Amino acid sequence: xxxxxxxxxxxxxxxxxxxxxxxxxxxxxxxxxxxxxxxxxxxxxxxxxxxxxxxxxxxxxxxxxxxxxxxxxxxxxxxxxxxxxxxxxxxxxxxxxxxxxxxxxxxxxxxxxxxxxxxxxxxxxxxxxxxxxxxxxxxxxxxxxxxxxxxxxxxxxxxxxxxxxxxxxxxxxxxxxxxxxxxxxxxxxxxxxxxxxxxxxxxxxxxxxxxxxxxxxxxxxxxxxxxxxxxxxxxxxxxxxxxxxxxxxx
Amino acid sequence: xxxxxxxxxxxxxxxxxxxxxxxxxxxxxxxxxxxxxxxxxxxxxxxxxxxxxxxxxxxxxxxxxxxxxxxxxxxxxxxxxxxxxxxxxxxxxxxxx
Numbered sequence: 273x274x275x276x277x278x279x280x281x282x283x284x285x286x287x288x289x290x291x292x293x294x295x296x297x298x299x300x301x302x303x304x305x306x307x308x309x310x311x312x313x314x315x316x317x318x319x320x321x322x323x324x325x326x327x328x329x330x331x332x333x334x335x336x337x338x339x340x341x342x343x344x345x346x347x348x349x350x351x352x353x354x355x356x357x358x359x360x361x362x363x364x365x366x367x368x369x370x371x372x373x374x375x376x377x378x379x380x381x382x383x384x385x386x387x388x389x390x391x392x393x394x395x396x397x398x399x400x401x402x403x404x405x406x407x408x409x410x411x412x413x414x415x416x417x418x419x420x421x422x423x424x425x426x427x428x429x430x431x432x433x434x435x436x437x438x439x440x441x442x443x444x445x446x447x448x449x450x451x452x453x454x455x456x457x458x459x460x461x462x463x464x465x466x467x468x469x470x471x472x473x474x475x476x477x478x479x480x481x482x483x484x485x486x487x488x489x490x491x492x493x494x495x496x497x498x499x500x501x502x503x504x505x506x507x508x509x510x511x512x513x514x515x516x517x518x519x520x521x522x
Numbered sequence: 523x524x525x526x527x528x529x530x531x532x533x534x535x536x537x538x539x540x541x542x543x544x545x546x547x548x549x550x551x552x553x554x555x556x557x558x559x560x561x562x563x564x565x566x567x568x569x570x571x572x573x574x575x576x577x578x579x580x581x582x583x584x585x586x587x588x589x590x591x592x593x594x595x596x597x598x599x600x601x602x603x604x605x606x607x608x609x610x611x612x613x614x615x616x617x618x619x
Contacts, residue, residue: 304552305552
């Protein structure tokens with residue numbers, strides 16, 4: 273088994289899986305019907321991406337574990353999603369800030385990964401890019417609407433951006449897995465992606481009349497499977513049923 | 523709009539099944555402005571391959587015939603059967619009539 277490749281695919285899968293799950297928690301709780309459906313739609317797109325990556329991860333691992341096993345029976349320490357994706361839904365502005373940061377990242381990541389020398393990663397990325405392009409458009413619109421809205425909505429949006437800022441630099445962390453896979457043309461260098469991300473974020477924050485936060489303390493650890501307190505609760509809910517009833521079928 | 527209704531104004535949604543075909547009314551959405559309206563319309567009305575084209579228009583911008591005027595608008599056509607093109611045969615190659 274190519275351990276580096278396996279772990280790299282899990283990172284991609286877990287970002288989509290956990291963010292998709294987070295968004296799905298909002299199903300039926302949206303501020304109004306249209307937004308409820310849009311958020312759930314985005315969630316379904318992300319879960320679809322996660323499934324495709326997990327199917328591929330299971331194939332690369334080659335031990336007989338399935339995509340479902342990887343989603344539902346993996347312990348927390350073996351999840352590699354960035355900590356931003358697991359942050360709670362607290363407020364609509366927070367959900368949109370989290371979504372905007374992730375959408376912008378995924379947009380540039382998949383744009384680059386669709387040229388990957390690994391044809392499966394390239395194909396999933398090309399397909400996901402279409403979905404993510406729309407997600408980014410939607411979350412950008414909301415950041416602008418709330419930021420350049422009323423004094424109240426602006427304060428909420430700025431607070432959300434400030435609160436989540438410390439989780440953004442983790443998106444661009446690279447380790448020996450990245451280095452190895454970049455040299456094979458499978459993975460992509462995240463430095464240029466960080467530059468593009470910064471440009472996009474600056475542009476949208478400016479249009480939203482919001483202030484880019486100062487860089488301060490930055491969260492880290494997801495590359496090694498370390499998470500904030502929130503992931504455990506997500507997994508408890510997500511994995512309860514398959515763990516309690518392993519033979520249950522849909 | 524009532525005090526508790528904060529969903530924004532109503533927009534009417536039209537979808538086009540294939541390029542070249544007429545747009546058909548699909549339903550309506552609430553949204554604060556036209557960009558958000560077309561995004562909401564996309565999520566509500568085109569996620570099952572219903573369309574390749576999409577229009578939204580503010581409901582209040584649509585001018586309609588009030589029901590009480592229906593008689594004077596439509597009934598005069600009732601007894602003018604000769605206005606129907608039923609005497610022509612449709613050529614074989616014509617689709618979507």
